[in-house]
Amino acid sequence: MLQTKLSLAALLIGTSLLSACGDSTTNIVEKDPIPVEDDHDHGHDDVSAAGRLVISAKDSNLLSVYELSDGSLLDSFAVADIPSALAASPAHRYALAIQRTTDRVEFIDGGLYQEDHVDHLHDYQQDPELVSFVLSNSRPTHITASDSQLAVFFDGDAASSTPAAVAVITDADITTDSNGYPVLNYSLNMHGAAQPRGDYLLSTVRDANSATTLPDKVAVYEQHGDHYHEELVFDELCPGLHGSAQNEHFISFGCTDGVLLIEQEGTTFTASKLANTADITGTMRIGTLVGDMHAEHFVGFAGTSVFAIHAHDGEMDLIDWQATQGATLTGYGFADKGSKFVLLDSLGYLTILHYLGHEHGHGHEGTDEAAFEFAAKVQLTTADVSTMPQGSRFELAISASDDKVYVINPIDQTLLTVDTADAEVVATKQLNFMPHKLVWLGIAEPAEAHNH
């Protein structure tokens, strides 16, 4: 009888129900969270404003990522080989681990970045990771950046007859693991330099008959899809070219006889030579240049002599940084959002200069104030600097978001935080490895608390 079967079924169900009578169980699985995409006035405050540091260990392929807001070690990554240098991507999201001798650049995502949400910028904070994007070419050496582009100069290798090349990438190329970025391929090797300018690339040209690997000319290249066409080679020579920089209107290259300055006005590029001044004597030459998009001055280095170079006015003035006898420079750069310039020397001092800009360095109206004014000298260590381990030196990384400069001291394996406004060491962190190079990653301009 059907009904009997039904009651039987009911009884069976009943028995199974009764076995857990009065019971309750909860099973909760957390899923991937949803990023808040709301349009109002919160959501950015948990993103680290201090940023992060990537520090490489000496003679090691390990890179450690530190969170600067609390000094915690977030993660460590092993790249293929020992990095010869570290650099940051234009937006400071990625660290480049340049492995010159093994022809490779790997990238670590620092995890802090911004997205443009049309009406506002949105900050994100994620865990750092080693990304899959890799550049592989011969002898990656000089890395130069504009606000949005990064030029990686591959020197090539004479021994293997590998020509030089320049890869120009953006943060987006790294994020999307793109291989559609443009590359300039040379037919010769050279120890050159390149400066990206949007669709244009200013890069060095070496005479095939030159005895040195240093180039002596600069050309303008225009991007066509994934490659560049040579547009123009400047007649102006730049013998022994080494070092380059750019700011809003000018691109500069260091030459043995002065500084080659190229001015860009729209699509027109004009070259001129700023000859060495009397301050440059003997074998001295400007071999390193530093620029900042918002600074009118380039800073040129000729050994420990530092010059303020005003490209538009064609001026080159020695900067008095009150150098200590016997000090060599191991690090430098604009700091505190371009309002300062810092110099790190081999004796363990960080010299802080105020960058006052053009109106002061011009000498008119009777005032003769320098563009860079000595502010302070911070002694970073009391240790005997002669005990510096062989092959190590003081290195620095400069925060793009605040006034901090981070210095590694290989003598006692510490990481120092220097407040450039107060000119003092505000934190010292003991590292459990021998630090070698470091780079700052983070969000330079955190999104405003954009109110409705």
Add this chain to the structure above:
Amino acid sequence: MFKKTILACLVAGSLLSGQAGAESISGVVTDSAGKPVAGAKVTVVGENQHTLTDEAGRFNVSQLLMQNAELHIEAPRYAHRNFRFAVPQQGLTDVSLVLLNSAIEVIDVKASPFHASATESALPVSVLAGDALKMRQASTLGDTLKNEVGVHSNFYGGVASSPIIRGLDGPRVLITQNGLDAGDASRVGPDHSVASEASTATQIEVLRGPATLFYGSGAIGGVVNVVDERIPTDNSTRAEWMLQRESVNNEKLAAGSLVTGVDNIGLYVDGFWRDSDDYRIPGFAEAQPDDDAVKGRVGSSAATAKGFTLGGSYLLDNGYVGVSYGRLEREYGIPGHSHGGHEESDAHTAEERVYADLTQNRYQLLSELNFSSGLIRTVNTRLAFTDYGHSEIEAGVVGTTFQNQSREARLEILHRPYQDWRGGLSLHYKFSDFEAVGEEAFTPPSETQMLALGWMEERHFGPWLVQLGARVERVTIDAADVLLPDIGAHGHDGDDHGHDHGHSNAAEFIRVFDVNQRFTPYSVSAGTVWDFTEGYNLGLSVSRSQRAPAASELLSFGAHIGTASYEVGALFVLDDDEFVLNTLPIEMEVANNLDITLRKFSGNTGFVLNAFYNRIDNYYYQQNTGLFAESGHDHDHGEDDHGHSHDAELPVYLFTTADVTLHGLEAQFSWQINDPFKLTLQGDYIRARIQGGGDLPRTPPLRLAAELAYELDALSADLRATRYFKQDKVSELEQATAGYTLLDASVSYRFDLGAQQLTAYIKGQNLTDEEARVHTSFLKDLTPLPGRSVAVGIRGSF
């Protein structure tokens, strides 16, 4: 597969029918004075057969299937009685059945599988039916039932009021249509209307106290069952209709229903239409009116509703099987739905109208089959599929849409009396797929499933009727995307107003959880009805019931404008102004209930006295956290500082549990003074306390009512005064309310027009135009009861 089995069962049942026996019973029904009772309904228990007594009180039933027949006799103003006979082959003739007259209305309760009347139950039951229902029907279920003893309305501005039984409502009171879940969203929010219509109902039953045995854990506080004839159990042609116009809100109502049929087919159709404007009030709507407030009306309280039902049944000798389809459409304003922050100017009022648009399609299959032999006496089957949706529309834009698709199956298998025990098993399955989408989607989408097995038995031991029952169920709640946003909840203490709270602790991510919750609640109950002397009985019922918390009580996280609060479910706990996942086990509610009822139901006076004591452990209630959160509602309006204004923010309420005690008294006294006049007095009182201090919110105040009714020949009239006392037993941050008295009256005149019996009536409500604020309402500070209202109407039947 479950459904298939039931279908097979039905087919088998229809094949088994038709074994006609020759037995018959005839006789006469009289009252205790020997006067014949005309028009008494004589029903053969367990068979689809009934008849009415003629003028001389005579009746005849024949072709009885069973040798041990039971007759159930019911007549207006008399207590129902059951008589049992052993019917010999040649039949029984000239039996004399005596009914005892009663001042208490006695109506059969359809919600019980035993078809007992209200006076024969260990649990207190009240039934509103017939003319009383027609006179009290209102556009909402809560307002229809608010004069029933032990029942209050949660008065949501007259548009969405639902009944409160003994201080409990929401997920604790189950609303059913013909015994099957109403399948709406009314248990989730007080601003969501009950998808059921009173004007086409034949009776509305209220089971006070835990009825979890029959209905499951959703009925821990009681059940309201709306009964209509959408699946007719006979096909004698009859119709009812009514037209009414009410003054206070210009409500126009037209409703009607028709039952007919041919041969073995019964057919049913009904329809209704109501349309009302904003209702009038004697003073200001707000308890603390603004300077520019306007007197006299409650905004956004207009409603329009229409619906129809079609049904058909196949009538068998031993039962019936039928299906029905009903559609309900309702558009109603949501008063008090002012979204803080932007107080609209008058010019904007029209476009700022906030209203809900509701549509429900309901399919039901009901069947009752009786068998003359074998173990099984009766199989009752109920199936339902309900597709419900309502959208809340603001300024012409859909804000939030609630969807509830539910399926339900209930199978009751009653066995043949064994050792004088009557009873059976019930298998019950219910599935609800609930979803809310939009800015007020405070509850994540969830699926709730319930499978239950219940067992009920009753037996007479001399004057004692013993009723026993047990039920065990499995409830699962699955929600794949339970959200835990950081809402920047913050306190408002001190003088930090105007600062940037909400800016400093907001998170970057919304955490998401996949939640699977399983409960195995059980209920046991034992009751007895003791007929200690003729015309009296004493009912005693003890029960222990468990309730699985509803999805909304567990999973909510968001702004709920209906309650003007930010609701957070019990799955979360507060940790230093921040909500985190609750790591403690989720407990079930456990109610231990004791009910004592003393009834006198014959003679010129009658009464029902009831006392109850209900202790509920792990009672889920919303605790005010003292924090505020943005309603998430009104950004981008251009005001430069409203991110800081507290008007745009809602108090945060967190579902927590506490042990509570509810106890109270309900009393009803009726006196048939003489033939036309009858006096009824009633009162109810409840006390709802949290153990360890504190009161539950919105507890009904003490209420006393007196009604004098006149009924003679064609004229009937009544005058009713109801006193609601002040309620100052309030929960934290709740307002006390003052007492008020409502005076209602009505006069009806009956006359015939051809074959039709017509009744013209006039009724007045709140005749003294009293300003009354309902303590049990969420909107007590915003919407008082309607002012004086006069309704005129006419209804007819044939």
